[in-house]
Amino acid sequence: MKAVFAVTLPSLIFSVHAMHAEQLGAPIDADSLRGTPGVEVESTGDGDARIITIRKGGVEIRQEIVNGEIQSFGIDNSGEGAVLCAWEMNISMSVAVDACYASKFAGVRQNLNSQISQINDFISKNNLTPISRAEVEAVEKVHAGKARAEWARYSRKQLREACSHYPLLPLVQQMSGMKQTDKQEALDRLLRTPRPPVMNPCL
Structure with missing residues (x-):
């Protein structure tokens, strides 16, 4: 152990x-991470319901956005x-x-x-x-x-x-x-x- x-x-x-929270600090602005070296950002859905998946270094963070409310879940697969x-x-x-x-x-x-x-x-x-x-x-x-x-x-x-x-x-x-x-x-x-x-x- x-x-x-x-x-x-x-x-x-x-x-x-x-x-606990999935990360410290301000909420993640996924759009600002697009194009960042080593970071993958995928988005599905539109309008009032979207799912955004962020991947970096073996970590995956999933954001579910419904009517402006954001729920996040992160898992370390490294x-x-x-x-x-x-x-x-x-x-x-x-x-x-x-x-x-x-x-x-x-x-x-x-x-x-x-x-x-x-x-x-x-x-x-x-x-x-x-x-x-x-x-x-x-x-x-x-x-x-x-x-x-x-x-x-x-x-x-x-x-x-x-x-x-x-x-x-x-x-x-x-x-x-x-x-x-x-x-x-x-x-x-x-x-x-x-x-x-x-x-x-x-x-």
Whole structure:
């Protein structure tokens, strides 16, 4: 199993996951991407109902536009992993380590924060709509704050119970026993292919 994990957790434990979007920043203007090297844009339908498919770097983003309302779904078929899923997972795990295991897994928390920082760079460079590093960090802080608020709702007894049943505890323990070089290699594999950061597949 890789050091960058992608699993779906119960909402009380992984509150960040419930907040996810298919991409960060402003909505994608597909028409402005036409003719961009490495980007394919296909459109079907017309008038009040259109489907636009955008492909880049093994990622496919599908926009369904009905009466001006846009619904988007993105999937990473690159084989490297969904970057936004890993990003949100690391944010959630970092907050959980702070809440439950700070004295035991301080090194894991530092590593997670380093990974988040590197993914922030990737997002700002590869998002389909322009977004600065500072804007990505601002979204990160919002997500982390909401996750902390979920943990803060617990009484001491409830917190002990929640921490003891935290679904990612085995993965936190595994990360604690991994060499730093192995963890960095796993992250490098995730980020080696420039492509739009999306949430799925997030298993």
